[in-house]
Amino acid sequence: MADARALPGRRLDARLILAGAWLAIVLIAAIFAPLVAPHDPLMQDLMLERLPPFWMPGSEPGFWLGTDSLGRDLLSRLIFGARIALIVAFAAAIAACVVGSTLGLIAGYFGGWPDRIISRIVDIWMAFPPVLFAILLVAVFGTGLMSVIIAIAVIDWTRFCRVIRAEAMSQSRMDYVENARIAGFGRFRIMISEVLSNVLPSIVALLSLEMGIAVIVEAILSFVNLSISSDDPTWGGIIAEGRLSIHQAWWVLVFPLIALFLTVLSFSQFGEGLKSRFDPVLR
Amino acid sequence: MSACLDISNLSARLPSGQRVLRSVSLTVQPGEVRALVGESGAGKSMIGKAVLGVLPPSVRIVEGSIHLEGADLGQLSAKERRRVIGAKAALIPQDPLTALNPSRRVGPQMTDRLIHILGWAADKADRRVRQLLDEVHIREPDRVMRSYPHELSGGMRQRVLIAAAFASEPRLIVADEPTTALDVTVQKQILRLIAQLQQEHGTAILFVTHDLGVVAKISQRVTVLYAGKVVEEADTPALFADPQHAYTRALMAATPKYTDPMASLMPVDDTVLAGLAAEIAVADHDWKPGGGTGRG
Numbered sequence: 001m002a003d004a005r006a007l008p009g010r011r012l013d014a015r016l017i018l019a020g021a022w023l024a025i026v027l028i029a030a031i032f033a034p035l036v037a038p039h040d041p042l043m044q045d046l047m048l049e050r051l052p053p054f055w056m057p058g059s060e061p062g063f064w065l066g067t068d069s070l071g072r073d074l075l076s077r078l079i080f081g082a083r084i085a086l087i088v089a090f091a092a093a094i095a096a097c098v099v100g101s102t103l104g105l106i107a108g109y110f111g112g113w114p115d116r117i118i119s120r121i122v123d124i125w126m127a128f129p130p131v132l133f134a135i136l137l138v139a140v141f142g143t144g145l146m147s148v149i150i151a152i153a154v155i156d157w158t159r160f161c162r163v164i165r166a167e168a169m170s171q172s173r174m175d176y177v178e179n180a181r182i183a184g185f186g187r188f189r190i191m192i193s194e195v196l197s198n199v200l201p202s203i204v205a206l207l208s209l210e211m212g213i214a215v216i217v218e219a220i221l222s223f224v225n226l227s228i229s230s231d232d233p234t235w236g237g238i239i240a241e242g243r244l245s246i247h248q249a250w251w252v253l254v255f256p257l258i259a260l261f262l263t264v265l266s267f268s269q270f271g272e273g274l275k276s277r278f279d280p281v282l283r
Numbered sequence: 284m285s286a287c288l289d290i291s292n293l294s295a296r297l298p299s300g301q302r303v304l305r306s307v308s309l310t311v312q313p314g315e316v317r318a319l320v321g322e323s324g325a326g327k328s329m330i331g332k333a334v335l336g337v338l339p340p341s342v343r344i345v346e347g348s349i350h351l352e353g354a355d356l357g358q359l360s361a362k363e364r365r366r367v368i369g370a371k372a373a374l375i376p377q378d379p380l381t382a383l384n385p386s387r388r389v390g391p392q393m394t395d396r397l398i399h400i401l402g403w404a405a406d407k408a409d410r411r412v413r414q415l416l417d418e419v420h421i422r423e424p425d426r427v428m429r430s431y432p433h434e435l436s437g438g439m440r441q442r443v444l445i446a447a448a449f450a451s452e453p454r455l456i457v458a459d460e461p462t463t464a465l466d467v468t469v470q471k472q473i474l475r476l477i478a479q480l481q482q483e484h485g486t487a488i489l490f491v492t493h494d495l496g497v498v499a500k501i502s503q504r505v506t507v508l509y510a511g512k513v514v515e516e517a518d519t520p521a522l523f524a525d526p527q528h529a530y531t532r533a534l535m536a537a538t539p540k541y542t543d544p545m546a547s548l549m550p551v552d553d554t555v556l557a558g559l560a561a562e563i564a565v566a567d568h569d570w571k572p573g574g575g576t577g578r579g
Contacts, residue, residue, distance in 0.1 A: 179382055
């Protein structure tokens with residue numbers, strides 16, 4: 001890290017490359033799932049139940065990560081599960097980001113009563129246990145992709161709101177904001193051109209982090225069977241099934257956990273890496 | 284009314300009731316450089332902020348008026364006031380390191396005001412900014428305008444800010460300690476530059492500083508401020524030749540003289556400060572906020 005600072009700019013740091021590479025793999029797998037997946041993720045074959053992964057005795061060629069207790073190919077299920085995970089990650093994180101950042105920017109920059117109202121709402125919001133809140137919301141909206149996305153956005157906008165509010169607040173005391181006021185610019189214009197431009201790197205980092213969090217929340221919701229219909233493979237759903245056969249087929253639990261772990265870690269590292277590249281002062 | 288800036292009887296105070304400006308009166312004639320001197324906390328920057336309409340919300344003006352080019356700023360709506368100040372006044376800030384937005388390129392930051400506030404065409408604003416960059420002796424205007432602020436040195440940034448201040452042809456520039464944050468060697472160049480541009484453009488400047496050496500070099504008239512109160516006002520040569528007020532004399536004695544580095548530095552004498560405190564106590568005792576804006 002020390003030499004990355006000494007050579008500003010040109011060097012891509014390792015975490016950005018590694019995180020980006022994993023996310024690219026997941027993204028390509030998700031987009032081209034029907035082409036990439038070796039098998040139909042829903043096709044059951046009880047003759048092939050609980051096949052172990054390829055390096056273990058008793059494995060079948062073509063079933064790289066083994067099969068679950070209904071004989072479905074685990075790799076194919078993970079690849080199709082990545083679709084749901086990424087759709088939820090992007091849609092929910094962007095929705096939470098737009099709502100939370102806008103309110104945070106307004107609260108931090110304008111201060112006064114808008115700040116008091118928004119901050120009180122955030123305080124109240126944060127008093128709910130997030131996952132139980134999400135479960136409650138999905139129970140209210142009904143299961144389905146859309147309601148999962150809405151639930152995650154509804155519980156997680158506060159994360160953006162708090163951070164962006166604090167940053168906008170410190171930005172609004174900067175000299176260049178005062179200069180823009182002297183020059184005669186209106187408050188809205190200053191908020192966009194002077195304040196937003198400087199909190200953007202943080203928004204990018206948070207957005208990426210939030211995508212990881214959305215993947216986890218979606219997995220939790222599908223683990224408790226409250227995500228989308230149980231026919232579609234989801235990582236959380238596969239983990240839930242794997243839990244039942246942990247002693248006979250550990251791989252059904254472990255591989256989706258690894259996929260989940262790597263994806264969430266990559267999102268957060270990718271965001272941090274982007275932030276330090278986008279920020280002209282750190283760069 | 285011919286004065287470019289006419290501050291009359293201006294008083295301001297904090298929510299605690301503490302007065303930060305005490306019936307300050309001050310005029311700046313068109314084309315004049317007026318120095319405003321005082322130690323830190325004397326309220327000199329406060330006056331600059333009041334003129335530019337960016338006083339912190341906690342500071343209340345309780346009395347007096349500010350006329351900028353004949354417009355009474357206190358009587359205007361907030362929007363009108365912004366428009367008048369934006370069109371007629373500009374700031375050369377104290378700290379060039381924080382006065383530019385770090386995440387935007389320098390060029391747009393300079394042309395923004397010309398295009399969006401003064402309504403110039405983009406190419407005209409661009410030409411104007413280039414011309415000003417040339418006037419502040421920046422050799423590669425293209426490179427500088429494409430740069431981010433952190434890619435420029437402190438002196439370069441201050442040149443950019445000076446160019447930006449003069450670019451809109453304001454009637455008045457408030458220079459708030461524009462050399463304080465710079466190296467001594469750069470200070471001199473910047474000061475010369477401001478003086479030169481001031482003469483060429485005929486802009487009035489309210490030059491806020493604590494440095495009497497700077498005052499002597501650049502200004503025609505001086506106002507000495509202590510604890511928010513004007514203690515002396517004079518033509519610059521007259522002030523240096525024959526300071527009238529004990530505080531001014533003490534301030535001059537406290538200025539280090541590079542020609543005589545062995546001379547001991549004299550802090551402002553305690554009896555002078557005691558005398559000032561007494562003067563201010565008397566003034567405060569007699570003072571009543573005008574127009575019923577404040578309550579005891």
